[in-house]
Amino acid sequence: MSLLEEVVLDLERHSAQEGWDAAPKLYALVQSAELRHAEPDLADELGLPADADTLAALEQPALPEEGAVEDALATIAWPEAVAGCALVIERVVLPPEAEEEIPEDEKEAAAWAAEHPKREDVRMVVGVLRDGTRHSALRLRRHDADDEVLVGPDLVPALAEALVATFEPDEPGAG
Numbered sequence: 001m002s003l004l005e006e007v008v009l010d011l012e013r014h015s016a017q018e019g020w021d022a023a024p025k026l027y028a029l030v031q032s033a034e035l036r037h038a039e040p041d042l043a044d045e046l047g048l049p050a051d052a053d054t055l056a057a058l059e060q061p062a063l064p065e066e067g068a069v070e071d072a073l074a075t076i077a078w079p080e081a082v083a084g085c086a087l088v089i090e091r092v093v094l095p096p097e098a099e100e101e102i103p104e105d106e107k108e109a110a111a112w113a114a115e116h117p118k119r120e121d122v123r124m125v126v127g128v129l130r131d132g133t134r135h136s137a138l139r140l141r142r143h144d145a146d147d148e149v150l151v152g153p154d155l156v157p158a159l160a161e162a163l164v165a166t167f168e169p170d171e172p173g174a175g
Contacts, residue, residue, distance in 0.1 A: 004135045007055040008127040012137040027057040029084035076166040086127035093120040126159045134160040
């Protein structure tokens, strides 16, 4: 199992222990050796092993309450020491046939979706590395068991692309 797969699964298990209906959380992924070198006290506080290299997930400040998470991601640029990032987010998924019925008003649509009888609550954990490597884990609320978590590199491709874009230079030719 890769370091990215390990950290995504660790974040998924941690989120499962905290329960449902949580705000989105963004994490910077840093090589533990890099963190131990730059911030030894923080590495000790996190219990990072001195003799093994892992990816440490450092929770970032809360994402803005207003607007789409994807819009907030578009404003993020990571320093070189950050090897990757991960996002834990919950969404309501509706069957394709419900799309025609969704109200146009955003607040009405949210309320309508929350009450829809065929809604599906999904928690997604998507992690990416600077080189574009990605891994995801999905848990459905109605199948809320550790052995029912779906995992794979391309489960949430649009969200993975938005995370990868946080590592792209802002200016053409920069990087």
